[in-house]
Each structure stands twice: as structure tokens, then as C-alpha cells.
Amino acid sequence: MTELTVAGISKRFAGVRALNDVTLEFPGGAVTALMGENGAGKSTLIKVMSGDYLPDEGEILFDGEPLRLHTPADARQAGIRVIPQEPEIVPHVSVAENVYIGALPRKGRALDRATLNKRIRADLERLGFERVISPDTLGSHLTPAQRQLVEILRALTTDAKVIAFDEPTSSLSEHEVEALFTLIRRLREDGLAVVYVSHRLQEIFQLADRIAVLRDGGLVGVRDAADTDENEIVRMMVGRDLSAMFARDHAATDKVVLQVEGVTSDDVRDITFDVRAGEVVALAGLVGAGRSELAGALVGDLPIRSGEVRVDGRRVRLRQPSDAVRAGMGYAPEERKAQALLLERSVRDNTSLVVLDRLRRLRFVKRAEERRLTREYVDRLNVRTPNIEHEVRKLSGGNQQKVVLARWLARKPKVLILDEPTRGIDVGAKAEIYHLIDDLARTGVAVLVISSELPEVLGLADRIIVMQNGHITGELDRADASEEAILGLAMAEDLTTSLSEGK
Amino acid sequence: MTTATREPVDTPPKEPAPRRILSVIGPGNVSLVGALIVVVAVFSWLNSGYLTFDNVQVIGEAATVAGLLAVVQTVVIICGALDISVGSQTGVASVISAMAFMSTGHNPFLGMAAAIGVGIVAGVLNGLIIVYGRVNPVIATLAGLAAYKGVAQLISGGRAQGFVLGDDLFIFIARGRIAGIPVQVCILVLVAILVHVMLKYTDIGRNIYAIGGNDTAARLAGIKINKYLIAVYALSGIVAAVAGIVLTARTGSGQPTSGSEGLELQAITAAALGGCALKGGKGGVGGTLLAVLLLGALNNGLNVVGVNTFWQNVAQGALLVVAVIIQQRRSGERAVGLPT
Numbered sequence: 001m002t003e004l005t006v007a008g009i010s011k012r013f014a015g016v017r018a019l020n021d022v023t024l025e026f027p028g029g030a031v032t033a034l035m036g037e038n039g040a041g042k043s044t045l046i047k048v049m050s051g052d053y054l055p056d057e058g059e060i061l062f063d064g065e066p067l068r069l070h071t072p073a074d075a076r077q078a079g080i081r082v083i084p085q086e087p088e089i090v091p092h093v094s095v096a097e098n099v100y101i102g103a104l105p106r107k108g109r110a111l112d113r114a115t116l117n118k119r120i121r122a123d124l125e126r127l128g129f130e131r132v133i134s135p136d137t138l139g140s141h142l143t144p145a146q147r148q149l150v151e152i153l154r155a156l157t158t159d160a161k162v163i164a165f166d167e168p169t170s171s172l173s174e175h176e177v178e179a180l181f182t183l184i185r186r187l188r189e190d191g192l193a194v195v196y197v198s199h200r201l202q203e204i205f206q207l208a209d210r211i212a213v214l215r216d217g218g219l220v221g222v223r224d225a226a227d228t229d230e231n232e233i234v235r236m237m238v239g240r241d242l243s244a245m246f247a248r249d250h251a252a253t254d255k256v257v258l259q260v261e262g263v264t265s266d267d268v269r270d271i272t273f274d275v276r277a278g279e280v281v282a283l284a285g286l287v288g289a290g291r292s293e294l295a296g297a298l299v300g301d302l303p304i305r306s307g308e309v310r311v312d313g314r315r316v317r318l319r320q321p322s323d324a325v326r327a328g329m330g331y332a333p334e335e336r337k338a339q340a341l342l343l344e345r346s347v348r349d350n351t352s353l354v355v356l357d358r359l360r361r362l363r364f365v366k367r368a369e370e371r372r373l374t375r376e377y378v379d380r381l382n383v384r385t386p387n388i389e390h391e392v393r394k395l396s397g398g399n400q401q402k403v404v405l406a407r408w409l410a411r412k413p414k415v416l417i418l419d420e421p422t423r424g425i426d427v428g429a430k431a432e433i434y435h436l437i438d439d440l441a442r443t444g445v446a447v448l449v450i451s452s453e454l455p456e457v458l459g460l461a462d463r464i465i466v467m468q469n470g471h472i473t474g475e476l477d478r479a480d481a482s483e484e485a486i487l488g489l490a491m492a493e494d495l496t497t498s499l500s501e502g503k
Numbered sequence: 504m505t506t507a508t509r510e511p512v513d514t515p516p517k518e519p520a521p522r523r524i525l526s527v528i529g530p531g532n533v534s535l536v537g538a539l540i541v542v543v544a545v546f547s548w549l550n551s552g553y554l555t556f557d558n559v560q561v562i563g564e565a566a567t568v569a570g571l572l573a574v575v576q577t578v579v580i581i582c583g584a585l586d587i588s589v590g591s592q593t594g595v596a597s598v599i600s601a602m603a604f605m606s607t608g609h610n611p612f613l614g615m616a617a618a619i620g621v622g623i624v625a626g627v628l629n630g631l632i633i634v635y636g637r638v639n640p641v642i643a644t645l646a647g648l649a650a651y652k653g654v655a656q657l658i659s660g661g662r663a664q665g666f667v668l669g670d671d672l673f674i675f676i677a678r679g680r681i682a683g684i685p686v687q688v689c690i691l692v693l694v695a696i697l698v699h700v701m702l703k704y705t706d707i708g709r710n711i712y713a714i715g716g717n718d719t720a721a722r723l724a725g726i727k728i729n730k731y732l733i734a735v736y737a738l739s740g741i742v743a744a745v746a747g748i749v750l751t752a753r754t755g756s757g758q759p760t761s762g763s764e765g766l767e768l769q770a771i772t773a774a775a776l777g778g779c780a781l782k783g784g785k786g787g788v789g790g791t792l793l794a795v796l797l798l799g800a801l802n803n804g805l806n807v808v809g810v811n812t813f814w815q816n817v818a819q820g821a822l823l824v825v826a827v828i829i830q831q832r833r834s835g836e837r838a839v840g841l842p843t
Contacts, residue, residue, distance in 0.1 A: 320722070342713055344716060345712065353713055357706060360706045
């Protein structure tokens with residue numbers, strides 16, 4: 001049986017230690033989960049195994065033989081494949097061509113469609129996917145799960161022996177996650193060594209045989225999944241207990257800050273709700289319910305067709321995002337790298353971006369004041385950065401999210417809209433962000449949180465608004481909210497009959 | 504023990520001299536300074552007249568027009584855009600400045616104001632087409648390159664227009680000196696300082712870097728990016744007009760095409776050599792000016808040692824490609840698919 005071993009791997013980036021003497025085995029026929037906070041070194045380890053990074057020290061052994069991995073191609077040659085979160089799929093060609101891309105069967109220079117068809121059908125049958133995916137579907141029509149499946153097929157048709165999944169479920173629906181797990185279990189049965197990186201504890205316990213925990217670049221320990229529990233793993237990851245993760249006091253006042261009346265846009269219709277000062281309202285719903293689109297409309301990013309938005313009783317004319325910013329709204333979007341951060345600029349530049357108009361005299365930015373402000377918020381949010389001139393792209397995901405929050409806190413908004421504020425963030429940083437949201441509410445900010453994680457919604461919100469198909473299907477108070485109640489409303493339109501019977 | 508003395512704990516250790524010099528120049532510009540030293544060394548070895556005060560002045564004057572355009576191109580590129588039409592705008596402005604000068608009874612101020620007005624109109628038009636017509640900046644300004652050149656030829660009938668060297672102000676720009684330095688070079692330095700201050704010390708400059716770095720993020724942070732893009736193209740038009748006025752003064756008359764053709768290539772080459780990332784968000788005036796100096800020194804050197812001018816075009820094109828290749832190598836981006 002194959003076994004991949006990393007032995008004594010160390011890696012530094014510009015003096016910062018990313019991996020420190022990590023020795024770990026990935027046996028065939030088992031799922032080994034890699035866990036750790038962001039910045040713990042999981043991605044770096046995966047990238048060393050995939051040949052993207054050369055380790056400074058240590059070696060990689062494959063069945064006891066040392067491997068020299070200089071490029072990703074070397075790793076692929078050796079049978080090590082990494083399935084990225086967002087696989088590269090060519091949109092305008094079929095699944096079959098996507099799978100064998102780079103090694104398409106041909107006659108002379110012409111594509112040999114007959115052989116291609118025969119081969120994909122044989123491979124699909126051999127691997128048991130013939131009902132999951134059709135070889136003729138175009139790349140652009142694939143769901144996120146199917147895209148990953150194509151990437152897995154690419155790996156399996158080239159004789160992979162080790163497959164690493166890097167947070168594969170972050171863009172998958174529950175149903176798709178289940179399909180992926182079934183597949184991963186099959187890979188295990190076929191004797192492959194599976195490496196699985198994820199933040200989601202539940203998944204890890206469903207799937208993994210062994211759990212390896214990294215912290216600050218070093219290996220904390222390896223546990224058999226059967227002999228451990230979530231609390232122990234969390235303790236290993238953060239070195240502390242997180243039972244008080246959702247300590248929240250009800251701080252809502254009677255003063256309505258954000259009023260949304262009958263807002264209709266291209267994606268949502270007839271949305272009416274309000275958020276009071278000091279209140280945390282969660283927008284719950286399934287992916288695609290129109291929550292992010294609603295947030296986009298409220299902050300002036302997407303056009304509003306009819307309806308009104310008021311902040312502190314004053315109507316806001318939303319033609320572009322700057323109107324919302326001026327009215328006192330802050331918005332941390334879902335895709336922080338693509339939509340919020342200037343990755344190649346410093347923490348200082350990123351933090352001061354929306355307060356420059358308050359930091360200037362005759363259009364000149366007061367730099368000392370700017371540095372002072374940045375330091376204040378970096379300290380307050382506990383952003384882990386060597387200094388405020390550090391480039392944001394070099395920070396871990398949790399710290400990047402804190403920089404986005406620092407930016408808006410520095411502006412002291414009346415309304416803060418957070419779209420999936422803890423997505424892709426480790427438990428430690430999550431807890432810090434929950435505390436921060438609590439603090440904010442206490443200072444009288446009206447907070448609207450969009451989240452797909454139900455425990456988070458339940459722990460955080462004073463009130464929960466549930467959406468489906470672009471409109472509100474119900475509102476729950478903190479006291480009567482439960483996961484079942486939220487899910488019932490989130491799928492209300494699919495369950496109308498059963499729900500009306502229940503009432 | 505040893506001769507080393509202990510620094511007081513609360514003062515930061517003094518940086519060694521080479522590193523301090525490095526931080527003043529900027530690490531990205533070291534290779535430019537190196538290249539400049541090599542170029543100067545080679546040509547002064549080939550020709551003793553190269554490194555004289557007179558010839559250095561000639562280099563400076565010859566580089567002024569392209570230098571002005573390179574400085575403003577830097578701003579456009581930092582925004583993540585490109586302006587290929589700067590050379591043609593310079594031509595229009597040159598013709599307009601001379602013709603307005605003649606038709607207003609030899610009033611140099613009206614001539615220059617008319618040129619700058621036309622520059623603003625051309626720049627704003629570029630910006631409007633890009634922002635509201637949703638036309639890719641390269642295509643929009645490529646169209647501008649052709650159209651503005653045509654406009655210059657139409658209003659001038661394709662010939663040099665007017666004669667301005669009877670006027671004191673134009674003579675001052677052409678031949679004057681301030682503290683021994685040619686006025687043209689002073690204009691370049693002044694514009695460069697103004698642009699540098701704008702980019703580095705004002706919120707306008709910060710927002711320009713933000714737009715080039717991530718336009719979605721900039722928009723969601725409340726920056727009115729349309730307004731900024733149009734303003735940046737207007738600035739490009741204004742500086743192109745200033746370059747046109749300098750060109751008129753140098754040649755004594757309004758030049759529709761000669762003297763301004765190919766300037767866009769020089770401007771973009773200088774900006775790229777100077778370290779502007781063509782995808783935006785990175786770069787600065789300092790690097791661009793060094794690159795202008797390098798290109799000027801190289802062109803002049805090739806002239807001095809008598810190399811065929813056609814070879815200079817080849818050298819220019821090769822330099823642009825080399826500059827971008829070096830940039831791409833440094834950025835460490837994955838070498839996959841079409842480069843952006």
C-alpha cells in the first residue's frame with residue numbers, strides 16, 4: 001500500500017516561519033484531515049506536497065523513496081494531485097474534453113471523438129460516476145460539485161495515488177457535499193491516500209480516519225478520529241477552550257436606524273424590515289436566496305427598482321456605493337479578496353481607504369494621524385501583522401477579514417452589513433469576530449449579518465430574517481429560533497403544504 | 504573586547520549607508536540607475552563629447568516632451584488604464600496653440616489656454632467613451648490616436664502652422680534658463696513634482712492607487728471611480744497640451760504630426776521601465792523619470808555615435824518588451840494562459 005511521508009519539512013517566507021519541522025504520514029486507504037487556524041501552515045504544507053513550494057529543509061518520501069518535487073508537474077508525475085477550491089474548467093467544451101485536457105486522443109492533428117467518447121464512458125463506468133455526470137455537458141453548465149468531480153476525474157485518469165482536497169466544500173450545497181463524501185470514501189476504499197483540509201469540524205468527523213492538527217507552522221499532534229472529539233481538536237488548534245464563543249448580551253434599543261421598505265431589485269422583491277441601534281439581525285436562507293443581492297442593493301452596488309431605504313429616518317438615494325457610505329452604511333462583502341481588499345497595498349492603505357476624507361487637510365492626507373488610527377484599529381481588532389506597512393496579501397484569511405472590518409470601524413458607521421463575515425476563517429478568529437460584532441452592537445451600531453452557518457446565526461442574532469427566492473419568508477425572534485425553524489422558512493416555498501398544515 | 508559600541512536601546516539601529524541610499528532610490532529603481540550608469544559609461548567611452556554639460560542639456564531638452572507624457576501616462580497606468588492617444592493630443596494642442604496665437608493677434612496666453620482647453624476636451628472625451636461607452640481603454644485611445652491625429656491634420660491642412668518665435672514667452676520656453684537649467688526641463692520637473700505630490704500625499708492619489716489595485720473594492724469603499732477615470736484622462740489631456748505647447752516653442756510653429764508621432768510608445772515604455780505594473784495599482788513618478796532619463800541618454804548616445812535612427816526604433820520596441828518581461832518575472836504570477 002502506498003504511503004506519502006513528509007519528514008522534517010520547514011519553510012520560511014521572508015523570515016516568517018510558515019512550517020517548522022513537520023513530520024507527517026499520509027497512509028494509503030485512509031483519509032487524513034489537516035486542521036489548524038488560518039496561518040497555521042495547512043496550505044503551505046499542501047503546496048510543498050504539490051511541488052508549488054520547495055521546502056527549505058526536510059524531504060518528501062513516497063513509499064520510503066525520497067521525491068524531488070521542483071514543479072507541480074513533478075508532483076503530478078509522482079501521482080500526487082491537489083484538488084483546488086475552484087478547479088480550472090474550460091467553459092465551452094464538454095466534460096470529456098475537460099477531463100483529458102492536455103492529452104486528448106487524436107488522429108493526426110484531428111480530435112478523435114470516437115475514442116474520446118469510448119474512453120470517457122469506460123472511465124466513468126470504471127469509477128462509478130456514469131450517473132453523476134454526463135460526458136457531454138459543457139464546462140460552463142457544471143455545478144461547483146461537478147467541477148470538482150471533473151478535477152477528480154482528471155486525477156484518477158492519470159493514476160493518482162495521493163489526492164489532497166483544499167477546503168472542497170466551501171462552495172458546495174449540502175446535497176453536493178454528501179455526494180463528494182461518498183466519492184472520497186470510495187477513493188479511500190480503492191487504497192488512495194486522501195488528504196483533506198477543512199475548517200468544518202463536523203465534516204472532519206464524518207469523513208476522516210486520522211486528524212492532524214497544525215498550529216503556528218508546527219504539528220501539534222495526530223489523533224485517530226475514533227478516539228477524539230470536537231472539543232479536543234478545537235483545543236489543539238487554538239490552545240484554549242471556546243465554549244464562550246457566542247457570549248452575547250441583548251443590547252438592542254428602540255431607535256430604528258436602518259429601515260427598508262418594499263425594496264425591489266432585479267433579484268429581490270418587496271423586502272421590508274428594519275434594524276434598530278444595538279441590534280444584530282441575521283439574514284438567513286439557502287445559497288441563492290438573494291441575501292447577498294439584497295445587501296448589494298442596500299449599499300448601492302445593485303440598482304433598486306422601487307422601494308425606499310432610510311438611515312436614521314432620512315431617505316437615502318442609492319445610485320452608487322458612495323451614497324451608502326455617505327449615509328453611514330458600511331459593507332464587508334462576501335468575497336473579501338475580490339471585492340474588498342487592495343491585496344498589494346499595506347494594512348495602513350487598506351484600513352484608511354474609507355476615512356481618507358476625514359484624514360485630509362486641503363486634500364493632503366495627514367499621515368501621522370493615519371498611522372495612529374490604523375494602529376488603534378489593528379490593536380483593537382487584534383490583527384496579527386508584523387507592522388502596519390505589511391502587504392495585506394501576505395496575511396492569513398482571518399486577519400484579512402479583520403482588516404476589512406477595521407476599515408469600516410474606523411469610519412464609525414451607523415449600519416454595518418457583513419456578508420458571510422467568518423467564511424473560510426478558523427475558529428479562533430471567528431470567536432474574535434463574534435466578540436467584535438457584540439462590541440459593535442453594544443456601542444449602538446445596527447448590524448445586519450448574512451450567514452449560511454446556522455449555529456452562527458443562532459448564536460449571534462437578536463432577530464433572524466429568513467429569505468427564499470428573493471423575498472422574505474419569515475422572521476424569528478431569538479427566543480423562538482431553532483435550526484429546524486430557520487430551515488423550514490428557508491425552504492418554505494418548497495414545503496408550503498406541510499407548513500400550512502403545521503400552522 | 505571589540506570595537507563595536509552598544510547602541511542605546513530605544514533608538515533603532517542605524518541602517519548601513521548602502522541600504523539607506525537604496526531606500527531613497529527605491530529597490531525597484533536600482534536596476535534603472537545601474538542601466539543608466541552603464542549607458543553613460545559606454546557612450547562617454549565611445550565619444551568624449553557625450554558627457555559634457557552641453558550634451559546633458561541637449562538630452563534633457565530632447566526628453567522633455569516625451570517625459571511629460573510619460574509622467575502623466577504613469578497616472579493613467581496606475582489607474583489600471585492606458586492612454587495611447589497622448590501623442591496625437593500633443594499634435595492637436597501644438598497646432599491649436601500656434602493657430603490661436605496667430606489669430607488672437609499674437610497673444611501667447613490665449614494660444615496656450617486654447618491648447619489646454621482642447622487637451623481637456625480630448626481627454627474628457629476619451630474618459631467618457633471608456634466609462635459610459637464601456638470601451639476597453641486600449642481600443643478607445645487607439646481610436647483617439649487615429650482620430651486626434653486626423654483632427655490635427657484637418658485643421659492645419661497637414662502643414663506646420665504659424666510662427667511663434669517672435670513672442671517673448673515662447674522664446675523663453677524654447678531657449679530660456681532658470682538658474683542655468685533650460686526652462687523646458689524646469690517645466691518637466693515642475694509637472695513631475697506636482698503629479699508626484701498628488702499621487703503620494705493626497706487622498707486623490709490614494710484613491711487612484713486603490714482604483715488600479717482593485718476597482719470593485721474601490722467602488723464599494725465609496726470611491727466614484729467613473730469620476731476619477733474621466734478626471735485622470737482629462738489630466739492626461741492637459742499635460743499632453745503642455746507638451747504640445749513646449750513642442751510649438753521648440754520648433755517655432757504648430758506641428759500636426761512631426762515631433763509628436765510615436766510619443767505614446769516612448770511614454771508607455773518609460774512608465775513600464777519605471778516600474779508601473781500594467782495591470783494597475785503600482786508605480787510612481789520617480790521610476791518613470793529615471794526611465795525617461797535612461798531612454799533620453801540612450802537615444803542621444805546612439806545619435807552621437809552615429810547609429811542609424813531606424814535602429815533607435817528597434818531599440819525602443821525591444822526595451823518596452825524587456826521592461827514588461829522583467830516586470831512579469833518579478834511579479835511571480837502563475838505563468839498560465841494569456842497574460843493580463
